[in-house]
Every structure is written in C-alpha cells, then in structure tokens.
Amino acid sequence: MPELDPSVQSLARSMFKDFYAKHPVTIDNLTKREFGFGTFEKKIAKRHMAFNNMESLNRYIAANIPAFVSSSPAFYENPSGRPMEAKGWLGSELVFDLDATDLHLECQKKHGTSWVCKNCLHEVKMEAFKLIEEFLIPDFGFSNKDIKINFSGNRGYHIIISSESVLGLDESARSAISDYVTGHGLKPESFFPTIADKTARLQGPKPNDPGWGGKMARAIVTALNAGVPSLEALGISKPMARKMYLNKGSIVMGITTGNWDKVSIPKKDEFWRNVSESMTIKQSDSIDSNVTKNPQHLLGMADTIHGGTGLIAKSVESVSSFERFDPMRDCIAFEKGETLVVANTKETLTMRGTDYGPYENKRIVLPNYVAMYMLLKGVAKLP
Ligand SMILES: [Zn+2]
Numbered sequence: 001m002p003e004l005d006p007s008v009q010s011l012a013r014s015m016f017k018d019f020y021a022k023h024p025v026t027i028d029n030l031t032k033r034e035f036g037f038g039t040f041e042k043k044i045a046k047r048h049m050a051f052n053n054m055e056s057l058n059r060y061i062a063a064n065i066p067a068f069v070s071s072s073p074a075f076y077e078n079p080s081g082r083p084m085e086a087k088g089w090l091g092s093e094l095v096f097d098l099d100a101t102d103l104h105l106e107c108q109k110k111h112g113t114s115w116v117c118k119n120c121l122h123e124v125k126m127e128a129f130k131l132i133e134e135f136l137i138p139d140f141g142f143s144n145k146d147i148k149i150n151f152s153g154n155r156g157y158h159i160i161i162s163s164e165s166v167l168g169l170d171e172s173a174r175s176a177i178s179d180y181v182t183g184h185g186l187k188p189e190s191f192f193p194t195i196a197d198k199t200a201r202l203q204g205p206k207p208n209d210p211g212w213g214g215k216m217a218r219a220i221v222t223a224l225n226a227g228v229p230s231l232e233a234l235g236i237s238k239p240m241a242r243k244m245y246l247n248k249g250s251i252v253m254g255i256t257t258g259n260w261d262k263v264s265i266p267k268k269d270e271f272w273r274n275v276s277e278s279m280t281i282k283q284s285d286s287i288d289s290n291v292t293k294n295p296q297h298l299l300g301m302a303d304t305i306h307g308g309t310g311l312i313a314k315s316v317e318s319v320s321s322f323e324r325f326d327p328m329r330d331c332i333a334f335e336k337g338e339t340l341v342v343a344n345t346k347e348t349l350t351m352r353g354t355d356y357g358p359y360e361n362k363r364i365v366l367p368n369y370v371a372m373y374m375l376l377k378g379v380a381k382l383p
Pocket of ligand 1: 105107108111115116117118119120121
C-alpha cells in the first residue's frame with residue numbers, strides 16, 4: 001500500500017464515516033465469525049474481535065472508521081478466543097480468492113501490479129466465470145444459488161460457497177479442492193497411459209469423461225471446431241494449430257473414441273502442460289494467501305469500503321447478473337461532491353463510463369469517488 005499523507009487519511013476517514021452512517025453493514029452468522037480491522041498502513045491491524053449483534057458491529061465501525069473491515073469465512077463457538085485453537089472451530093465457508101495479479105497479464109507489465117485497468121478487471125471476471133462454469137457447477141455439483149460472488153474492492157473477486165456440504169471440510173479436503181481447480185500435480189500420464197511409449201497407440205480421454213480428462217478432450221474438440229486462434233489460446237503453437245486444424249475431422253473423430261493417435265504432437269509433455277495450464281484457475285500459490293486451503297484466513301467483508309481504493313467490496317446480486325457487473329460503476333461509495341487534487345498518472349481511469357487521465361501534475365477538480373480512488377492509489381495528492 002502506498003504511504004498516505006495524513007491529510008489524505010483524514011479526508012478518507014471523513015468520507016468513510018459519512019458512508020457508514022448511511023449504509024450500516026450486515027452479515028449472516030455474525031456471532032460465529034471473527035472480525036478484523038485495518039488501517040491505511042496495514043490491512044489487518046487488529047483481529048480476534050467478535051460482536052453479539054449487528055448494532056455493536058456498526059457502532060464499532062462508526063467509532064473507529066477502519067480503513068478495512070474483514071470477517072472470517074470460518075464459524076467458531078467463541079470467535080474472540082485466542083490462540084486460534086481456543087475459538088472452537090465449527091466449520092468454514094469455501095472461498096476462492098481471485099486476484100488480477102495472479103493472472104500475470106501483459107497489461108500489468110506496462111502499468112504495474114498496483115494499478116488496475118479495464119483489461120485486468122475483465123480478465124479476472126473471466127477467471128471467475130471459468131471457476132464457476134468449468135469447475136464449481138459441473139465438477140462439484142454446486143448450483144448458482146450456492147455461489148456468492150463478492151468484488152474484493154480492488155483487483156478481484158471472492159467466490160464463496162456456504163452450503164452445508166462444505167462447512168465441515170477439513171484442511172486436507174480444502175487443499176485437494178484447491179489443487180484440483182489450479183491443476184496442481186496434474187500429470188499427463190494419468191490421462192494418457194501410453195504417452196511415454198513412442199510405439200504404442202496414444203490412448204486418451206473422451207469428451208464425456210468426468211473431471212480433467214473430459215475437460216481436456218472437450219477443450220481440444222471445441223478449439224478445433226473454432227479454428228486456429230482458439231487452438232493457440234490453449235497454448236498450442238501456430239504451425240501446430242494450423243496442422244491440427246487441417247486434420248480436424250479425423251482428430252475429432254479419434255478423440256470421440258479415446259484414440260489420440262491422430263493428434264501428432266512432437267513434445268507431448270509440454271503440449272499437455274500448456275493445454276492444462278490454459279484451463280486452470282490461477283490462485284495465489286503461497287500457502288499463506290491461498291484462502292481456499294486456509295480456513296483461518298480473514299476476508300474483506302462484503303459491502304464495506306476497501307481502504308486501498310475507496311470502492312465498496314460489493315456483493316454481486318446473482319451469478320446471472322455478474323455478466324453486467326462493473327465494479328467501476330456499481331461499487332461507487334462517494335456518490336456526491338468534488339475534491340481538488342494534483343493528479344499524476346500515466347494511466348487512464350474509467351469510472352461510471354467517464355475517462356480520467358492521463359494527468360501530469362495536473363490540478364483538477366474531480367468527483368469524490370475518482371479523487372479518493374486516485375489519492376488512495378497514490379497517483380494524486382491534495383494540493
Ligand atoms: Zn491491466
């Protein structure tokens with residue numbers, strides 16, 4: 001987080017205060033959750049907090065105006081207990097934390113990882129759709145109504161499952177789920193038993209096989225039908241993609257019966273790694289930040305303000321309305337008023353359909369939500 005001038009912090013706190021006065025927070029299972037609060041320097045400066053009712057949580061927020069409000073996806077008998085073991089774990093929601101930085105996008109090489117452009121937001125939304133439509137619904141059997149989507153307030157989304165069936169999963173089951181969606185430990189030889197034997201017929205998965213095998217077979221068939229660019233998107237080189245496309249009929253026919261001999265690929269290991277890589281969900285690898293694996297992790301609470309952007313970490317109404325969801329339009333907290341700032345950024349910020357910037361040390365009056373976003377991102381100062 002950029003170091004913030006005290007004057008920026010106090011302006012932010014006064015705006016946050018007005019927001020919370022009009023928008024009290026609410027959350028299910030309040031008394032079973034642990035809460036954490038952050039400053040502009042530290043996302044979670046204080047944790048192990050618990051509240052008996054919504055009023056006392058809202059009173060705490062109004063009195064302290066934290067820069068970040070977090071809550072546990074875990075439920076406890078005694079959420080304020082310390083150490084963690086004293087809390088009496090009752091269960092945890094299953095959470096997937098998707099962040100644009102984990103996607104290693106080309107645009108990030110240009111604008112850096114602290115900035116978030118339209119492409120970052122688009123790509124991370126596609127990643128969320130992929131998780132929901134390629135994994136959570138077909139492979140795990142969840143339905144749209146089991147799946148909650150929250151904008152994180154900055155660069156991504158939290159996908160949360162709260163159904164009874166997941167609450168009791170232990171850490172090893174959560175690890176296995178994380179490994180499955182990230183493709184961790186996926187081995188081509190488990191789908192292609194004869195891959196190492198150059199003389200044998202290449203046996204492989206069929207499109208209607210369950211799990212990863214079927215996923216890979218369907219991906220190749222779909223891409224073959226769509227054309228060369230779709231094959232390239234699976235990590236296949238252009239000359240190879242062209243060759244495959246020319247033989248599309250016989251390749252598709254073969255794959256349908258599990259015969260992959262027609263897919264003549266020189267470096268099979270690399271090919272499968274690329275194909276599976278393009279289909280996995282990109283989550284942070286480090287155990288500490290892999291929220292799916294770690295049920296003790298605190299998560300930015302829905303419908304509170306993110307202290308790094310001034311945006312609302314808003315819950316998306318439903319999976320079906322997610323397509324239309326635009327954080328830069330739907331998560332605005334400071335609707336009214338304007339602020340004079342000195343803006344300095346090479347990037348363009350688009351909020352509510354209007355482009356702001358690039359600016360070179362420009363004194364400019366901006367809507368409060370734009371000014372606050374730039375001040376908190378460190379690309380504007382107060383004069
Ligand atoms: Zn970007």
